[in-house]
Amino acid sequence: MRNLVLSLCLICCAGFAAALEIEDNQRFGPETAAVELRLLSTADTRFFAPMIVSFLEDNPDVAIDYTVASSAEVMAAIQSGDHAFDLAISSAMDLQTKLANDGLAQRHISDATEALPDWAIWNDMLFAFTQEPATIVVSKRAFDEKSIPQNRQDLISLLRQSPERFRGRIGTYDVRGSGLGYLFATQDTRASETYWRLTEVLGSLDAKLYCCSSDMIEAVKTGELLIAYNVLGSYVVNREDAEEFAIVLPDDFTTVMLRTALIPKGASRPEMAGTFVDHMMRRAHGSGGARLTHPDLSLDTRVTALNRIRIGPGLLVFLDQLKRQAFLTEWESAILQE
Amino acid sequence: MNAPNQQGSIRRRLLLSLMVAAGVLAVVVYFVVQSVARQVAQESQDNVLAASARSILDSARVAGGQVSVDFPYSALSMLDSVSDERVFYKIQLQDSFLSGYEGLPDAAERLAETPTYVSTEFLGEEVRIATVRRSVSMDVGQSYLQVSVAQTLSGQKQTLARISRTALVIGLGFFVLSAFLAVVVAQSAIRPLDRLTASVSRRGPKDLRPVAAPVPSEMVPLVASLNSLMERLQRSLTRSEDFIAEAAHRVRTPLAIVRTKAEIIGRRSQDNETQIALSEMIHAIDDSSRTAGQLLDHAMVTFRLDDPLSEEIELAQLVTDTVERLRPIADLKEIDLHLDRLTAGTLRGDRILLQNAFHNVLDNALKYSPAGSDVRVQCRADDAELSVVFQDTGPGFPAEDMPALTDRFVRGDNAQGIVGSGLGLTIVKEVVEAHGGTISITNSKGGGGCVTLSFPSV
Structure with missing residues (x-):
C-alpha cells in the first residue's frame, strides 16, 4: 500500500521537471544533432566542460545536455527513475554505490572498462574518473612556509599551542548537511583515531561549519578562516587565485575521493552513454589523456599515505540509518561540546 | 588354406570395454569434483555471510528499551573483498524492521542460534542469504534481534566456472591416463594368446x-x-x-x-x-x-x-659312394657320369638319409637324361656352407612347375612316358631341410636341369 502511494506520488511528480532542483543546465553540440545524451552531474559545468568538448570532437553528430544538481538530488532523480538521464556523475561515492547496489545502474563492459585498475571500477556499474584528495587549506598570508602543519598531529599541536589565535577561525564540513563532508569524516574515523581528537579540538575552538568546499575556500580567501580542514583540493587548484592558498595533503594519511559515473537503469540511450563512459575512462586513465588529478596535487608521490576510498558495499555501512545516527550523535557531542 | 572366419577381436573388445568404463568413470569424476567444489564454495560463502551477519548482531546494544546498532565497516566490506558483489542486509527486532533493505527475505524459519541460509532472488539478481538471531531482554519481555545479510553470486559463479574447467581437465586427464592403461592392459591380457600363436606357428x-x-x-x-x-x-x-x-x-x-x-x-x-x-x-x-x-x-x-642320427660325415666320400653305386645304371643307358671337383668337407647328419637323398636326385637325373648325354656331380665347400650340385643335359625342368616340384606326387609336365612316382624330390627336400639345408632347382644356361643341395658347414 505504501509503495502504491509512493508510486502515485512519483507519477504526479513526473509531470514537473521542476521537481528536480537543478543548479545549472547547458547544452553542448549542434542543434540538429540526431542523438542527445542527457548527463546529470554534481560537478560544475566549468569543471566538466573539457571532457564534453573532447567527446564532441570525436562524435560530431551528438549533442549533450548537461544538468548540474546536488548529490542528494542526483540520487533522488535516479531512484525515482522519472527523468530519463543517460548518465549520472557524482562525487558522492556512497550514494552512487547504493544506487548501483540497489540495481538502479546498468552494467557496461568494454575494452576501456576492462583495462581499468580494480579500484576504479565496481561490478561493471561504477566507473571512477578522478581522484580528489581531502586537504587542509591554509591561508598563505597568515602563515610562513615553515609553520604550515603537514599532518593532523601538527595541526592539533598548533591549535593547542595558541587557542586564542584560532578560536572561531577554523572551518570544516557540517557533516549533518553535507554528503561529501560526511563521507570524508567517516573515512577519516576508519583510518585513525586522530580524527576524533582533532574534532574535539576543533569543537573546543568553536570551529565554523560549512556546507561545501567552495564556501570554505572563499572564507579562507576573505581572511574569515585561517585553516579549513577536509577541503576538496581540486576545487582550490582550479581557481585562478590558487596561489593565495597552501594546499596540504596530510602526510599521515590523505583521504582520496573518486568521482564516479553510472548508467541508470532507465537510460534512453545506454549504448551512447557507454561510449561516453569509455571516452571518460580513456581520457582519465589512458596514458595520453588528461590526468586523473591536477598535477599540482602530487598524489603520485604520496602513495604510502594515500587512503583511496574503496568503492564497495562497505560504503553502505555509514548510510545505514542506525549507524548514521550513532555517528552523528558522537560527532555532535565532539564538535558542539554542549 | 582357408582364412579363418574372423568375427571381432578380443583385444579390441577388451580395449573398447575398458575405454567405455574409463569414459564413464571420467564423467563421474567430473561431476563428483564439481559437486564437491560447489558444496565447498557454497559453504565458504555461507561462512562469510554468517560472519558478516554475526558481526552486525554483535554490535547491537539494547539500552533503555532502545536498540542501537553500530556495526563495523568490515561487516559489509568483507563481502566484497574478492569479487565485486552487491550486498544487502536487514536488521529487525522480532517483526519490526529497524534498518537496511526492508524487502529482503530472511532465511530463518525457527528461532535458532545457528545461522540459516537460503538462495533466492532479490532486486533482479540471484542472492544467498544468511540469517542469524539473538535473544534480547526488552522492557516488555524477551524478544529477539534478527540480522539477514545477502550477497550476489558473481564471485561464486566465477569460482565455480573455474572449478568446472579444472574438473573438466581432471576428467579428461583421468580418461587419457585410463585409456593409456587400457591399451597396456589389453596388450598384456592378450599376450599369452600371442605367445601360443607364435609357438604354434613357429x-x-x-x-x-x-x-x-x-x-x-x-x-x-x-x-x-x-x-x-x-x-x-x-x-x-x-x-x-x-x-x-x-x-x-x-x-x-x-x-x-x-x-x-x-x-x-x-x-x-x-x-x-x-x-x-x-x-x-x-x-x-x-x-x-x-x-x-x-x-x-x-x-x-x-x-x-x-x-635322425647325428654323426660326422665326409661329404665327398658319401657322394662318391652314391655315384659309384649308380654307375652301372648310367653305363646301361650309355650316360657319362662325371664326378669332379670333390672338395673335402664334413657335416653332421644321418648318413642313410643323406645317401637316400643323393640317390634320388642322381636317379632322377639319369632317368630323364637321354642316352649318350652327360651327368655331372660336384662337391663344393666354402666357409659358410657345403653344397652338392647335380647337372644333366636332359630336357631340364619346365619353368612353371618349378616351385611345386618338391610336393608329393607332383611331376614335371615333360615327364610323361618315364617311370616315376613324384615322390623323389619330396624325400630329398625333407631330408635336406632336416639337416638345416636348402634345395635349389634351376635350369642350366646351356640346357639341362641343375639341382643344388646346400648344407651349413660344421
Whole structure:
C-alpha cells in the first residue's frame, strides 16, 4: 500500500521537471544533432566542460545536455527513475554505490572498462574518473612556509599551542548537511583515531561549519578562516587565485575521493552513454589523456599515505540509518561540546 | 588354406570395454569434483555471510528499551573483498524492521542460534542469504534481534566456472591416463594368446608335439583340446603312413613275381602283338614297383626323420659312394657320369638319409637324361656352407612347375612316358631341410636341369 502511494506520488511528480532542483543546465553540440545524451552531474559545468568538448570532437553528430544538481538530488532523480538521464556523475561515492547496489545502474563492459585498475571500477556499474584528495587549506598570508602543519598531529599541536589565535577561525564540513563532508569524516574515523581528537579540538575552538568546499575556500580567501580542514583540493587548484592558498595533503594519511559515473537503469540511450563512459575512462586513465588529478596535487608521490576510498558495499555501512545516527550523535557531542 | 572366419577381436573388445568404463568413470569424476567444489564454495560463502551477519548482531546494544546498532565497516566490506558483489542486509527486532533493505527475505524459519541460509532472488539478481538471531531482554519481555545479510553470486559463479574447467581437465586427464592403461592392459591380457600363436606357428610342418609351455588357466581348455587334436592327428598320420608302407611292401613282391612271369612269357611268345602288350605291361609294373619302392623309402625317411642320427660325415666320400653305386645304371643307358671337383668337407647328419637323398636326385637325373648325354656331380665347400650340385643335359625342368616340384606326387609336365612316382624330390627336400639345408632347382644356361643341395658347414 505504501509503495502504491509512493508510486502515485512519483507519477504526479513526473509531470514537473521542476521537481528536480537543478543548479545549472547547458547544452553542448549542434542543434540538429540526431542523438542527445542527457548527463546529470554534481560537478560544475566549468569543471566538466573539457571532457564534453573532447567527446564532441570525436562524435560530431551528438549533442549533450548537461544538468548540474546536488548529490542528494542526483540520487533522488535516479531512484525515482522519472527523468530519463543517460548518465549520472557524482562525487558522492556512497550514494552512487547504493544506487548501483540497489540495481538502479546498468552494467557496461568494454575494452576501456576492462583495462581499468580494480579500484576504479565496481561490478561493471561504477566507473571512477578522478581522484580528489581531502586537504587542509591554509591561508598563505597568515602563515610562513615553515609553520604550515603537514599532518593532523601538527595541526592539533598548533591549535593547542595558541587557542586564542584560532578560536572561531577554523572551518570544516557540517557533516549533518553535507554528503561529501560526511563521507570524508567517516573515512577519516576508519583510518585513525586522530580524527576524533582533532574534532574535539576543533569543537573546543568553536570551529565554523560549512556546507561545501567552495564556501570554505572563499572564507579562507576573505581572511574569515585561517585553516579549513577536509577541503576538496581540486576545487582550490582550479581557481585562478590558487596561489593565495597552501594546499596540504596530510602526510599521515590523505583521504582520496573518486568521482564516479553510472548508467541508470532507465537510460534512453545506454549504448551512447557507454561510449561516453569509455571516452571518460580513456581520457582519465589512458596514458595520453588528461590526468586523473591536477598535477599540482602530487598524489603520485604520496602513495604510502594515500587512503583511496574503496568503492564497495562497505560504503553502505555509514548510510545505514542506525549507524548514521550513532555517528552523528558522537560527532555532535565532539564538535558542539554542549 | 582357408582364412579363418574372423568375427571381432578380443583385444579390441577388451580395449573398447575398458575405454567405455574409463569414459564413464571420467564423467563421474567430473561431476563428483564439481559437486564437491560447489558444496565447498557454497559453504565458504555461507561462512562469510554468517560472519558478516554475526558481526552486525554483535554490535547491537539494547539500552533503555532502545536498540542501537553500530556495526563495523568490515561487516559489509568483507563481502566484497574478492569479487565485486552487491550486498544487502536487514536488521529487525522480532517483526519490526529497524534498518537496511526492508524487502529482503530472511532465511530463518525457527528461532535458532545457528545461522540459516537460503538462495533466492532479490532486486533482479540471484542472492544467498544468511540469517542469524539473538535473544534480547526488552522492557516488555524477551524478544529477539534478527540480522539477514545477502550477497550476489558473481564471485561464486566465477569460482565455480573455474572449478568446472579444472574438473573438466581432471576428467579428461583421468580418461587419457585410463585409456593409456587400457591399451597396456589389453596388450598384456592378450599376450599369452600371442605367445601360443607364435609357438604354434613357429613349428615345423611335421611337429605335432603337444604344447608344453605354461598357459593361463583360461586358456587351458583351448590348449588341451588343441593338444588332443594334434595327438589324434599324429596318430592318424602315423597310421596312414604305416598303412601305405605296409601296402607298398605287400604289393612289391607280387609285382616282382608278375614281372618275372611276364618276362618268361615274353621270351617264349613269338607273337608280335603279345610282345608289345607284354612290354607295356612290364613298363606299368616297373612304374608301380618303383612307386611302391619310393613309398617305402619315404616311409623310412619319415620314420628316421623323427629321430635322425647325428654323426660326422665326409661329404665327398658319401657322394662318391652314391655315384659309384649308380654307375652301372648310367653305363646301361650309355650316360657319362662325371664326378669332379670333390672338395673335402664334413657335416653332421644321418648318413642313410643323406645317401637316400643323393640317390634320388642322381636317379632322377639319369632317368630323364637321354642316352649318350652327360651327368655331372660336384662337391663344393666354402666357409659358410657345403653344397652338392647335380647337372644333366636332359630336357631340364619346365619353368612353371618349378616351385611345386618338391610336393608329393607332383611331376614335371615333360615327364610323361618315364617311370616315376613324384615322390623323389619330396624325400630329398625333407631330408635336406632336416639337416638345416636348402634345395635349389634351376635350369642350366646351356640346357639341362641343375639341382643344388646346400648344407651349413660344421
